[in-house]
Amino acid sequence: xxxxxxxxxxxxxxxxxxxxxxxxxxxxxxxxxxxxxxxxxxxxxxxxxxxxxxxxxxxxxxxxxxxxxxxxxxxxxxxxxxxxxxxxxxxxxxxxxxxxxxxxxxxxxxxxxxxxxxxxxxxxxxxxxxxxxxxxxxxxxxxxxxxxxxxxxxxxxxxxxxxxxxxxxxxxxxxxxxxxxxxxxxxxxxxxxxxxxxxxxxxxxxxxxxxxxxxxxxxxxxxxxxxxxxxxxxxxx
Numbered sequence: 001x002x003x004x005x006x007x008x009x010x011x012x013x014x015x016x017x018x019x020x021x022x023x024x025x026x027x028x029x030x031x032x033x034x035x036x037x038x039x040x041x042x043x044x045x046x047x048x049x050x051x052x053x054x055x056x057x058x059x060x061x062x063x064x065x066x067x068x069x070x071x072x073x074x075x076x077x078x079x080x081x082x083x084x085x086x087x088x089x090x091x092x093x094x095x096x097x098x099x100x101x102x103x104x105x106x107x108x109x110x111x112x113x114x115x116x117x118x119x120x121x122x123x124x125x126x127x128x129x130x131x132x133x134x135x136x137x138x139x140x141x142x143x144x145x146x147x148x149x150x151x152x153x154x155x156x157x158x159x160x161x162x163x164x165x166x167x168x169x170x171x172x173x174x175x176x177x178x179x180x181x182x183x184x185x186x187x188x189x190x191x192x193x194x195x196x197x198x199x200x201x202x203x204x205x206x207x208x209x210x211x212x213x214x215x216x217x218x219x220x221x222x223x224x225x226x227x228x229x230x231x232x233x234x235x236x237x
Contacts, residue, residue, distance in 0.1 A: 014178055016199035016219040020232045023120045023199065024179035027150075027169070030126040030133050032185040033225065034140060035105055037205030041136075044100040049078060054095050057086060073211075076159035076189075077127050083157060090157050107141040111226045115145040117233035123173060124149040127159045127180070129167035148173060160189040161212075166196055183225070186213025194219070 017023050025127065028034055031042050036147045054064035071081025082088035115122060122145050124133050137143035150173065155165040170177055178212075182193040183201040186209050190200040194217035201220045220237070222228045231237045 002226045002227065014197050017179065017181060019235045020181060020199065020220075020237050021119055021235050022179075022193040023181045025123065025173075025175045025181070026118065027123050027125040027180060027193070027198070028146075029184040029186070029189070029203075030124055030128055030136060032206055032209065033183060033203050034111065034136070034142070036224075037185060037209070039104060041100070041102065041104060044104075045097050048097045048100065051080070053082065054092060056082070056088065076161060077152070079152075080157065080159050090152075094129045094132075094152070098129055098135075102135050102139045105136065105139045107139070108226070109141060111140060111229070112142050112145070114226050114229035114233060115142055118229055119233075120181075121148070121175070122146050123169075123175075124151075125160070125184075126150070126171060127152050127155075129153060160184075160186070161192050163192040163195070166192045170196070183222075185209045186211070187218060187235075191215070191217045195215075 029237070035041065050061055050065045050068055053059065053068050054061050054179045057064065057067070059067070060178070071078040075084070077083040079088065079090055079093055083090060124137070125147050126133050126149070128151060130149050131154065133149050133151060134143060138144055150169045152159060154172070155168065158165050164212050179199040181199045181201060182190060184202060185203045185205055187202050188211055190202060191212065194200050199219050200217060201222055202218045203222050203225050204210070
């Protein structure tokens, strides 16, 4: 697969938007999507999550990490598994794991210009919290482009890729999925979007993000988001 490539789709799904600049709305994931996965900001979250689970369940760090990853793969977020099986209160958990140093992110003026040139509403769709999203967006210098954030709280703590939260987002923000593009680093999170009629963009960069990348639910594959958005804004994709 190459950058911007179009894959075979199931016949029941509508054709992707062409050109993409004609989209009415853009849904952007946050972590490892609006900034490169190589920065490893999520590594800080990962470490704090493991420590929280170890303390919460009285486990050693290795056992906490194993449980954390098992729940992530099974439920979409480790938090959801902890809520369902161990009665975790999500509010202090989210505050703890997102208490990180976003200073490792550099401001992204090229991304800011690309977003400014891209028509359509721009919404962050994240399994993290609004507070975390705002800190990251502010650090990148792109906060003003996103008036709306649909976070894990708005989703009733149900994470992507649970299909019902995509429908809730559509209803809450009054968007037409057939006129919407979803950009995401976790390939499996794009399947419900494609099923609803959205045009999907997978930003490659992490090993775990490739899980669920097989099949026809991914319309475009991107390795470097910013120059790709520049091409979209110019009407070349």
